[in-house]
Amino acid sequence: MKDIIKKMVEGFGPSGFEDSIRAAIRDEIQPLVDEIRVDAMGNLIALKKGTGHDGKKIMVAAHMDEIGAMVSYVDKKGFVRFTNLGGVVPIFEVGGRMRFENGTIGVIAMEKLEDPKKAPELEKLYVDVGATSRDDCPVNVGDVACFLQPMVELGPCLASKAMDDRVGCAIMIQALRDMKTKPAADIYFVFTTQEEVGLRGATTGAFGINPDVGIAIDVTGTGDTPEPARKMAVSIGAGPAIKIKDSGMVVTPWVKDWMIDVATAQKIPFQLEVLVGGATDAAAIQKSRAGVAAGCISIPCRYIHSPSETVSYADVLNSVKLLVGMLERPVFN
């Protein structure tokens, strides 16, 4: 499934501007689902009907937006200032490039730092698109960009911008392809928008669908690198991480157990995840209306929110297996 991962991660879709990636996903899944629609927030909602006799609804969500930038000002000399769409980390971006929706490429640079020992704030950064004045600058206030890095293979790993969360989108697409039996429940495959700016798409999407269970597919941090940002017993290559808690939710215990049971029965390697800081669409789904049982399959990912988010290909394949296994044998408390 490397092709579909590559297609997803190299697509364009900063938060709030997911049009292009949505069209690409729609093309992939149209033949595999029974109904498909786009809601007011831009969520792509695809229904795969179940046999229907238990009338239950499962919402599976991966977000199709990625962190990005929006032009906030073009100065007299044609240098571009930008604001962040989602959690952009300035030190990851300086020296890299961004691509605007109209194809313009810009180099990300920064002003002199008052204190070179301190990481720069976003307002110290600017983009050089080769313009000489405001008039010949090919981008304007309000134009959006995503960071630029093509997917590469690092041994058994894949690195790219936007693994968060296009790898989740790819897993959902692959699961749709791999599902052999008609599930007992109606399954809503939702490719959500604006997750990176506060789970906004999942919030309205879940309200509209009103599911019985929600499952998010998203990336999580790891503790397997030199002096990691946070200590964490999750490593890439050790299997999908079954979330127990993050700063947005405590996973509904029986949903977590359902995941563990399927993984154990099918001999899929897995790890348990307690994430300090960070949340996923599952948190929004869980709090929807009168409450929804919810959990999250996490793909361990190094260097999240950098242009080189790195995952293990084996973990991705195993996540597909876990998701398919769950959907083919749904459990409701």
Next chain:
Amino acid sequence: MKDEPMDVKALLKSLSEACGVSGYEDEVRGVIRQAFEPYCDEIRVDTMGNLIGLKKGSGKGGARRKRVMLAGHMDEIGLMVTEIDQGFIRFTQVGGYDTRVLPAQAVTVFGRERLPGIIASVPPHVSGSSDKSTPMDELYVDVGLSESQVNKLARVGDLITLDRPCVELSDDLLCGKAFDDRASVAAIVTCLEILSQTAHEWDVYAVATVQEEVGLRGATTGAFGIAPDLGIAIDVGFGKQPGVKEKFAIILGKGPALARGPNIHPKLFAGLKATAEKFEIPYQVEVTSGGTGTDANAIQLTRDGIPTGLISIPERNMHTPVETISIKDVERTGRLLACYIAGLDADTMGQFVWDDDNGGEK
């Protein structure tokens, strides 16, 4: 109906000592269910785990009788295993401790079996004196077992609670690990007990909410599901003690504090105040300047808006294992709630208008 009057002190003790870290409230839910059962017509647990007891009123309207929701949260802050590190247990917190209170506390790790443990503290002889506190991710729990035993018995995601039996500091003051917010749950039980012998028209939804400490999550979904006409959250407030500014402090033993501010419907504040004065229940006033950090915040913003009140039970040492409250304040809170509810009738909602708010109390 129960014959003997309830023993509030005993209830408070059993509530505080029960385990119920946010998201895993099963044990304390069982204790509360037992306490609710004699007084409620129906009891259910919703998707998030809120325990919802319904005590039906005598008013007209059948299933759509007017509803008042009482919310006290049953979850407590706690710890969770993040990593097993060479036989020692690393953890993060569920809810917000001041990490400085953690070293040298006795804990229980809820692994495959319950493991008694200690949050390790490096002796000052070795660490040297330092004015820096130890960050959470450098602390660990020692359960005194071999590495292989620990690996077998504990894993990532297991809960850890601070062990702290309830202590009577005086005739009236109790000290325990989870009076935030089990003291309020006890007040709700007291209210139900009084209402079991008092006529009331409105349906009362007594809700022990979950996951308050991690973001008011239970109250958010609970209030949506119940869709009450009025909501009252009961929580603890900062008791006066050294280090607490007077503008935030309420005093132990001087009665429940009635909150005012944008989060609170002025008519609900006025109604609780009038009730307290009528029934000679001592009370204090607590001022809040925006959304409060309590279930009242979530309830007010539910659906198309719910008139919401907040009653605070004064508590010292909040978010430590030695939270201290006054039993009298708990009883008074229960009585205030019951007296207020008994006064709710078919005309009450008609009074919840915004025609005369003009800056302050009349």
Next chain:
Amino acid sequence: MMLEKLSNAFGPSGCEGDVRRIVISDIKSRVDELTVDHLGNVICRMKATGRGKKPLRIMAAAHLDEVGMIITHADDDGFLHFDKIGGIDDRILPAKGVVIGAGKVPGVIIAKPVHLTSAEERGKVISHDDLVIDIGAANKDAAVKKCAPGDYATFDTRFRRFGRGLVAGKAFDDRVGCAVLIELIKRGPYPFEFCPVFTTMEEVGLRGAKVAAFKVRPDIALVLESTICEDSPKEKDRGSVTAIGKGPALSLADRGLIVNRKLVRFAARRAAALGVPCQFKQPGIGGTDGGAIHKEGEGAPTLPVSVPARYIHSPMAVISLRDFHHTIDLAEDVMRHVTLADIQP
């Protein structure tokens, strides 16, 4: 002028009664339905003119509340201590006049005289925790008789004409929006279902707007605001959030809302067609009721349209009356012309 009346009115978040009364008495005969909900929002409906298929439902929101203060307690000497309501910068507080509570008790915010301060102290901002309000009370009892804990307070500034074509006053955020919305009601009815909503408690977390949007469930929403404008000369070439006199500011993205791009581009095109100047508010700054409205229920495309205001959240803000009138014209025109087909993703 309506704006003058609104600006002078008393209405910190949670205590918008005086403003609400002014608004209601001005509009109640012009709308088909008017309700005050449990958070104090004024929610109105004007039926669509004409018949035919289900009309579009457009909500337009402006918030009644302003930043202010709330009295926490009186001390033994009769001084009132307070907390801030909403985002007031501590730097603007010392030596300002306020009015407090139902009795509109006058008071002044005080700090110790300059003679008794050290150079080091003078370099630091005085925290609002260290400021008190003097109402001339001799002691605690005398103070509490006039002002109880929990009473609200706001600045005592009066509206005035200012410079050339400008006006100054307190609470322009968002009484300016309220005045725009009242004018829009007066220009109705419209060929769509119009739901004007005067919201409460915006400054303390978009509280009113959230529950109002749940009730209204609009297809499209406009948020009428007055927004940050810092167009004073700057050393660096970094632009300003908005500029005064350059017309209504359309939001592209702020801290709580990414505006549906088709909607904001549509509005910019309408401004051009109408011959009204408009500007984009610099992205990434501030937030409005739109942050709550656009993600309530199943969501609705939402666009903030703002009158640039210098010095908002202070006792004295400044707007241009031309910007104000252009904002009314543009908002009306956008509402009259927009269709769902224009903005669907």
